[in-house]
Each structure stands twice: as structure tokens, then as C-alpha cells.
Amino acid sequence: MSLPLADYLRAVQNDPALWADFNALCDTGGRLAGTPSEAAAQAWCASRLDAILPGAVTRRDPTPYAGWVCHVAEVRAVNEHEASTASQPLVATPLLGTASTPADGLTLDVLDLGRGTPEQIQAAGDAVRGKAVLVAHEYPFSTSTVHRRVKLAAAQAAGAAAFFVAHPEANVGPVSGSSGRGGAPGIPAMGLSAESATVLKQPGARVHVRIDAEDLTGAQTDVLVLDLPGAGPDRVVLSAHIDGHPLAESAIDNGTGVAAALALARQIAPHVAGLQRGLTVCIFSAEEWALNGSREWLAKLSSEVRDRIKLNVNLDSLAGSPNLTALISGFAGLAPLIDTAARGASHPIGQHLPLMSNSDHANFAAVGIPAMRLIAGFNEPDSALRLLLTPADTRDLVDESVLRKATATAGAVLWTALTASNEQISTLSAPNNEQ
Structure with a gap:
């Protein structure tokens, strides 16, 4: 293995572009799907993905939604x-x-x-x-x-x-x-x-x-996709949604997740070719439209491509509280992976087993792909996440140190998924979640 976990997490937490990316995304506004704000954010994000690895090309997969x-x-x-x-x-x-x-x-x-x-x-x-x-x-x-x-x-x-x-x-x-x-x-x-x-x-x-x-008839948005092959044919999908609401900056929900996904991909890209499985980064839109964008994107995948996806790690609302929880969508087999990652990050990660259809991970779970959402503030009604979907969801709610620690903790989850043995990965989707 070319890079120890501790070195990767240190690089992620200290990523010089993480905070700048978060602020740049907030600068584009609320990013409601179908508006110039969303288009500007997607163009900016595509350019950031293109810069992650020389020669890697970001796809724009056109995806219909109920405009x-x-x-x-x-x-x-x-x-x-x-x-x-x-x-x-x-x-x-x-x-x-x-x-x-x-x-x-x-x-x-x-x-x-x-x-x-x-x-x-x-x-x-x-x-x-x-x-x-x-x-x-x-x-x-x-x-x-x-x-x-x-x-x-x-x-x-x-x-x-x-x-x-x-x-x-x-x-x-x-x-x-x-x-x-x-x-x-x-x-x-x-x-x-x-x-x-x-x-x-x-x-x-x-x-x-x-x-x-x-x-609107024929409305569509784009899913931004960057595929980084690993040593084997399988993939882990790292996802976040870029769209939001016009009331504010959609900062916690989900500027935090997009900025974190970019940092994780940026730091793993030079090493992923030597890891057990590859990484596919998906930046979805039309998530705020009843999860429309990721649902349509998954429906268009061939069965061969879908079968190679072994896990979805979905980042949505990573700040507003220092406490992280993995919503593991009914896949009890994910629990040991989360425990391993938490030890690697030296940061606890709570777990909630029942499926919660509140972000794009739910659509992966619906087609049988083990999926989790990492979120801050679960069961903390006094946290800053109480202000999502309102004019108060601005960058002022986000503490840089909290976002950096959350991103590093997400990095431990991603690293564990990319480096786990095929035998370990096979337990994630065992029938009836039996291990």
C-alpha cells in the first residue's frame, strides 16, 4: 500500500483547498436546480474535478428530473x-x-x-x-x-x-x-x-x-462523474449533492458535502490505482427534488456497471455539529466497516440502522447497493442543522475546524472501503444483512 492511512487523513484534514472550495461554492448562491446559480456551481465543480488528476476527464451525464x-x-x-x-x-x-x-x-x-x-x-x-x-x-x-x-x-x-x-x-x-x-x-x-x-x-x-x-417538460440537469480506476474492477461511489434552495447559500446542506468530496478525491487520486477497488465521484443535482437526480442516474446504469458498485458513501451536511452519524440504510454489514473507520480516524461515528430516505444514498439502497449517509447532528435538535432549508443556512454556521475534522473522518470511511478485502466487502450486502 503506497500511502498509510494516517498520512492520508493528515493530508485530507490539512487540504489547502477545502475551505476555499466551500466558500467558492457558497459564493454561487442557493443553487436551486434549473437556475443560473446551479449552472454556475456545476461549471465550477466540473473544473475542480478536472484538476484532481492529470488526464482524468469529468463526465456530465444528462439526467431528467421533474422540473x-x-x-x-x-x-x-x-x-x-x-x-x-x-x-x-x-x-x-x-x-x-x-x-x-x-x-x-x-x-x-x-x-x-x-x-x-x-x-x-x-x-x-x-x-x-x-x-x-x-x-x-x-x-x-x-x-x-x-x-x-x-x-x-x-x-x-x-x-x-x-x-x-x-x-x-x-x-x-x-x-x-x-x-x-x-x-x-x-x-x-x-x-x-x-x-x-x-x-x-x-x-x-x-x-x-x-x-x-x-x-417543465423535458427538464434535465447533469450528474458530474469522475471515475478513478483501482487495481480491481469494482468501485466505491463517493457522492454529494450540489443543488440547494434559493433562500440562502445552502452552506451546510450541502456545500459542506461537496467541498469534502472534492478534498477526499483530490488526496486519494494519486494512490487509487494501487488500491483494492476504484473510486467513482458523483456530484448529483435535483436531490432537493425528492432525490430525483440520483434515482434517474442509477436507473440508466447498465446492470454490469451497477453490479461493480460495492458501496455508496454519501456526504450530506457534514457540519453544524462536531458529531457524525452513519445512516446505514438497513445494511447491518456496514457496521464493522464504520467501526474500523472510526478507530482509524480516532473519532467516534454513530450509527443508525433503519433506512432513512433523506438523501441520495437511499436510491443506491433501493437498488440493492450498500449505502450510507454521513451526517452531522443526528438526534441533536439544537444543533445548527435545525436551520437547514431556511434563509439561515449560510457559511456563518460552519466552523472550519469542524468541517476539516468531519472530512478527515469521512476519509477514514472511504479509505476503509477502498482497501477492504473482497471477502470483507462481500459481507456488506449479505442476504437479509446476515454476516
Whole structure:
């Protein structure tokens, strides 16, 4: 082996371009798929991948996704004695891909269902029908989280006419996220600030919502792919998503993951040809669109190429807390690999076994490829990750030393996967996760 693990981790943690790359990516803005911000970020990232190894060429794999653009999105609290045009505007943002309202909007009674679990929505019965249902946004990275799309689907099935999800913290602004509609039938769905939600929680509250949006036919983005062959035919896929939301800089989610992936690839590239298996770096987009980009990319792979992928290490939101967790997608065979990597990094890595479909690793798992997401702040609702999907997700939330340590720890996971024996790798996807 040409490079000891300790030397690799030291090089990763001290990578001179890591912090500069993170800031350069934040400089491109929120990177919503289909916008000039995303295009600029992808062009920048492709140039950084091209520079990793002389002669290596970054592919751009065109990938369709359920494109959508919003022209107008507004919410107003309606006083029963006023016309909707004279009512109080509220701070809100449309959920990505949401359905439109009629041209003149909808004026609706508000039904506040608190947390808004499917059980609470079902228990409300006919009271939901024709209402604007208001629910709470939850910290997305915990064992008890109920995802916004689960709540939205339950409200739509119960006959709600519109859906609002509100961030619980004041002075943060509205919360964004995907509606998951993907061009299918749906109801208007918006994210609100805590202050806006307070207005709509008043007894007898009514709201006027108007959304003018359109689904785009033939929308596509690119997956940036850099393939670095190893000594054998198999591959480990190192992934991160570059797209985000227009509310801020999408810094934690996921400027941190992209910058880390570039650093890991940069430091391993000169040595990977002598390792047990090769490295494929995938920078996905349209992740924020219900994981659309990676799903479509995997579906287009030949069975031969897919069978050579032995593991996906997905980096998504690596800062905001010094604590890292591996979400190992139901693959119990990944646990020993994570333990080995944690010892190599001299940094603990928590583990969560059940599949969580909250980033691109879930699509690898869905086609039978062992997959993990490395994330900071799991089960830490007071961490900075509570501010993802809001205007507060800026580079100010990220401490350079925390990002560097997280990147080195991710490096230990990657190194362990690239250098493990074929026998060890074969246990990752044993039937029924039996070893």
C-alpha cells in the first residue's frame, strides 16, 4: 500500500483547498436546480474535478428530473371584514414542485393541526376537507421525525385544499423543501416562518393563497462523474449533492458535502490505482427534488456497471455539529466497516440502522447497493442543522475546524472501503444483512 492511512487523513484534514472550495461554492448562491446559480456551481465543480488528476476527464451525464418554475407565490392573512387584496402579507415560500392555485387564488379557513402527524390528520376527519392545513416543521434528522411530505400526502388524501408547514423558531424565516409532487395531482403547499404561523393560529383565521407555477417538460440537469480506476474492477461511489434552495447559500446542506468530496478525491487520486477497488465521484443535482437526480442516474446504469458498485458513501451536511452519524440504510454489514473507520480516524461515528430516505444514498439502497449517509447532528435538535432549508443556512454556521475534522473522518470511511478485502466487502450486502 503506497500511502498509510494516517498520512492520508493528515493530508485530507490539512487540504489547502477545502475551505476555499466551500466558500467558492457558497459564493454561487442557493443553487436551486434549473437556475443560473446551479449552472454556475456545476461549471465550477466540473473544473475542480478536472484538476484532481492529470488526464482524468469529468463526465456530465444528462439526467431528467421533474422540473418546475414558480412565477408568483403569496400568502395573506384575511380579516373577515376585508377583501383579500387588502389583507396582511405573510412570509412564505413555495415548496418545490407545488401545485398552483386558480388564477385568482384561494381564500380558505385555516385548520391548525399542531405537529400534524398522519394520525392527527386522520383523527381530524371531515374538518380537514376544504381547509388550509397548518402543521409544524420538524427537525429532520432524528429517529422520530415525520417528514413534511408524509404530512402533505396525508393532508391531501384527507381532502385539504392547501398545506402550510411552519418553521418553529422565530427570526429564522420560512422553511423550504420539496413537495414531492413531480407533476402529479396535488394541492398548493407553502413553507412559512414562525411569525406567519402565529398569525394563522389565531381563532377563526382565514388565509388567501395564490401560486402561479408551471411544470417543465423535458427538464434535465447533469450528474458530474469522475471515475478513478483501482487495481480491481469494482468501485466505491463517493457522492454529494450540489443543488440547494434559493433562500440562502445552502452552506451546510450541502456545500459542506461537496467541498469534502472534492478534498477526499483530490488526496486519494494519486494512490487509487494501487488500491483494492476504484473510486467513482458523483456530484448529483435535483436531490432537493425528492432525490430525483440520483434515482434517474442509477436507473440508466447498465446492470454490469451497477453490479461493480460495492458501496455508496454519501456526504450530506457534514457540519453544524462536531458529531457524525452513519445512516446505514438497513445494511447491518456496514457496521464493522464504520467501526474500523472510526478507530482509524480516532473519532467516534454513530450509527443508525433503519433506512432513512433523506438523501441520495437511499436510491443506491433501493437498488440493492450498500449505502450510507454521513451526517452531522443526528438526534441533536439544537444543533445548527435545525436551520437547514431556511434563509439561515449560510457559511456563518460552519466552523472550519469542524468541517476539516468531519472530512478527515469521512476519509477514514472511504479509505476503509477502498482497501477492504473482497471477502470483507462481500459481507456488506449479505442476504437479509446476515454476516
